[in-house]
Each structure stands twice: as C-alpha cells, then as structure tokens.
Amino acid sequence: MTERRASRAAASERGERDRPPRDSYATRRVAFDSEGDECVGTLYLPADADDPPVVVMAHGYAGESSFGLPRFAETFAAAGYAAFRFDYRGFGPSEGDPLVLPGRQLDDWRAALARLDLMGAVGDGRVLWGTALSGGYAVSLAAERSDVDGVVGQMPVANGRSLLASHGLFGKLKALFAGLRDRAGGLADRPHRVKVYGDPDEFAVLNAPGAKDGFLSLVPRESTWRNETRARTLLALPRYTPADDAAKVTCPVFLVAGTDDDLVPYSSVETLADRLPDASLLRLPMGHFDAYTVRFDEVVAQQVAFLDARL
Template sequence: MVSIDSSFQSHGERCAATLMLPSQGTRPPVIIMAHGFGAIRAAGLSAFAERFVAEGYAAYLFDYRNFGDSEGKPRHWVSPRRHLQDWAAAIAHMSSLPEVDADRMVLWGTSFSGGHVIQTAAADHRVRAVIAQVPHVSGLASMKQVPFHLLLRMMLAAMRDLCGSVIRREHYSPIIGRHGDMAALTGDDAWHGYARLLPAGTAWENKVLSRIFLEVPLYSPIRHAHKVAAPTLIVAGTHDTITPASAARRASRRIPYCEFHLVEGNHFELHLHDEPAFASSIAAQLAFLNRHVGVAPIALEKSGRDHRAGSGSRP
C-alpha cells in the first residue's frame, strides 16, 4: 500500500487529504471518504480504507475545512453547506488525478457524512456508487431523540454563537456528552464510542460552533434521495439512538437502486474494527463494491487473487 498526501482547495482554503493506493495494479477505482459530525479523518477511517485498499481499490480520505489538518477559521465549524462544498471540491480533485479511475468513483460517508454522500450523489451523476453507513438522513428524526429542554438550550447557544460571530467571539458547545448533558451527541454510546475512534495522542477537541444546532433540524438529505442514480448501499445499526435505522430504511426506499443492510449494533460499534458490527458492515460494503464497481483485471492478476472483476455496470 502506498499513501500520498494529496490536498485540494475548497473555496480558497486547503483541505488536507491522503490518497491510499494498492501496491499492485494501475488506475484502480477510488473511494472518496470523509467522517461524520465533528470528526477528523484520523478517527477510525483508516480501518475501512485499509480493507478497501487490500481488495484493490484506492481510498481518498479528507478533512473538512476548519477541522483536523485542513485550513479554515474559526475552527470546529460543522456546516452541511460547507461540507457539501468540500465534497464537490474533493470529487473535482480526484477527477484530475491520473493515478485513479475517475469513471469508477465511489462516495463513502458515515453518520453526518452518510447524508452528505446521498445529497452529493443526487446532484452529481458522475458518481458510480454510494455507501452510506448509519447515515443522517432526516434532521427531524435526529432531533426527536433530544428532550425538549435540551433543544431549547441548544437554540439559545446557537443564537449566542451567531450574535458573537459578529465580533469574533464565537460560542462553542460539546460534541459529545453524557445523558442529560447539553451536547450534540449524548448518552453512553456516544460518550464511550466516540472516544474509542480517536488514536492515542490525537489532537481533537470536544467542541463545535453552536450555530450547527440551527442547521441540523433543516438538513434532511432524504428529500433528495429519489434523485440518486448510482447504486447505493445503506448500512444501519439495530440499536442506533443517534441516526435511527427506521429513518435510514425510509431513505433506502426512495433511492431507485438501493440495498439496505441492518447490522446488530449501535451507532459507534459499526465504526470500531474490534467489534462484530464492524465486521458485518465491512463485509456488506466489500460485497457491494465488487458487484457494482469491481477492480480492474490487471490488479487482480498481479495480486494473484482468484476472483473475477466486476463489470461495473449499473443494475
């Protein structure tokens, strides 16, 4: 496996990114990947990417503006609009690289970015396939999980942030918290699971600009699901209290060519490589990729695999 720093520009700011290539084969299909709510590419994405690369695919992992190794201030700014702009810029960058086959481009997202890839594919029909793991598809479905008194506190924090931004005194709220805390993601699953995604020594802060609390209720990629032309896989968790499987299933029914895979586990267990839920999820993803995208025959011959390359045709 070969890893290359391959950053790109999004609206005048640099997004840090890594291109991971299989050591054998030429111009493999490429899977563009970015993380969920407030997370950085170092937080567990490599566990998925390494499995994809081992099968002959290229993986391209990037950090959104204002996060991780990317440029942008103020920091820790989660915004669906800005994230979608970064996805579009990442696609444009990948389309210009000779190392990968841009005609076989896959979008991969999880949690918040699971919604981003659905909405991006709805607008860009160059995308060959989509994988959305435990996706955020409905702002209302996600907000229903939050008690009313906490919703009120979130709205007040958001207004404080917007007012403070005028004089560059932004207001931040926690990303994760325990039950009853005022945070974007709460409960034992979030408190313990999110932390397990972060490698030791990772420079990550548990905070996000509070203005996001005004955007989440209005962000519902399910509204665009019927426009997705690419084959799509949605993977959901049976015990997910953050992005409910019921909402993910509704989204799958609106996408013309969609497979829905339900995994026994909660929101974060699907991300953790030492959990059975991860094994179930990645197995479904690899099977989907091999059916709908396929690795070029030259990569398979050189690696000595006894598999037949997929045709890459759409269903």
C-alpha cells in the same frame, strides 16, 4: 471499564493485528483548495491495480478522518480499490474554522472530487462513502451529480433533526438559544461553543446513550482534537434533510444500519432506503459505533462485496 467499553477495546486491539499488509497499498498526502482554505487528505493506492476506482471518504459529525476511517481505507485498498479520506475545513490538518455546516462541508466534498479528477493515478470510477452525517452528504451529492458510480452510507443521517432527537423540548430550546448566541457573537468575533458529545444528562450536540463512550473510542491517543463545536450548527442541522433528494439518486446505494443505534434511528435509514431507486440495506443488531469495532469485519466485507458487484 464497563463490559461494553472493554469489548470495544479488545476489538480495537484485534483490529490492529488484523489490518492488511502494509505492502498491499501505498499512501500519499493530497491537498486541495476549498473556498481559499487548504484541505488535506490521504490517498490509498492498491499495489497491483492500474487506474483503480476511488472510494471517497469523510467522517461524520465533527469527526476527523483519522477517527476509525484508516482501517476502512486500508481494507478497500487491499481489495483493489483506491481510497481517499479527507478532512473538512478546520478539522485535522485542514485549514480554516471548524464549522459543521452541511452546505459548507458539501463544498469541501465537491472540491475533493474536483481534485481527484486532476490525478492520473486513479481511474474514473467514483464511490462516495459516508458515515452518519457524511452518509447524508453522500446521498445529497449523488442526487446532484452524474459522475457518481455508487454510494456507501454507514448509519447515514437522513434528517438532521434525528441527531437532536434525544434532547427533549427543554434541550431543543437550549439548542436554539445557543445557536442564536453563536450566530450573533460570531459577528463580533465572540463565537459560542458547545460540547460535541456528552452524557445523557449533559448538554451536548450528541448526548444519546453511548455517544460519549462511542465517540471517545474512535479518537486516537495522539489526537489534539477538542470536544467542542460552534453552536450555530444547532440551527443548521434541523434544516438538513438529504432524504428529500433521495429519489434523484440514479446510482446504486448500499446502506448499513443498526437496530440498536441511539443516534441515527434504524427506522430513518429504512425510510431512506425506500426512497432511493436502487438501494440495498444491511440491517444488523448493533449500536452506532459498533461498525468500527465489534462489527467491523462483517460490515467492511459487505461493503467490499458491494464494490465488487457494482464496479
């Protein structure tokens, strides 16, 4: 085990000991319909709060909501906020085909928000919490809606091309071919899949240094998640640019970025912050996955402080 992986493992074990008391919140399973498929999420309700605002959460590229998000949700609930983490169609317990397409997953977000509007256990406050690709989704949604009270973006993707930056010219051509192959094969029910993560010398959507170890550190031991995704995502990602809508966001936004992030460059998050009318940026010397482990306490404390100040 490398020193970096050992430190992550130790931080993970320490995090299990430091989690909020179980009696400080309650959980319930919440299902909702998205384009005919049932999506599933977990709602965390603080023990001593009436009609609390809700932090709505979903994972980044090809992740499931059990990959590191429970610890954040528990902390928010212990601080007096409801939290709702859900899985996109095709991921975790949710029904459907596991396609990572921005337009499709944004529809899942809209369906999740519509379901919360029908629940009497929570108040009207809505904060969108996203990490990596879902951080970009949170910005896109806030730009189109008037019922969002805040956004928390953790290493948010401001431009989908940044996720493919490590591929080089040959890798980008291979990605284009793989995406076209999947799109054509899908018409004949012969989808083409590629790895979600891999080492830098492997062809995978995420193959920047540290992506493999970082992603693996989030996957629970009991998970049946598979390291594969439909290749057509490689055609959709370069066209997704949530930073283009940043000027339309009217609610406050709190961004977290790592200066050592090899997946989402710090400069891209800084540019996103500059385009948002009301944004604050937490800059930390960390890699893409460190917010879940060695930097968790610092990151989540700042996020709770943002919620306290804005809600």
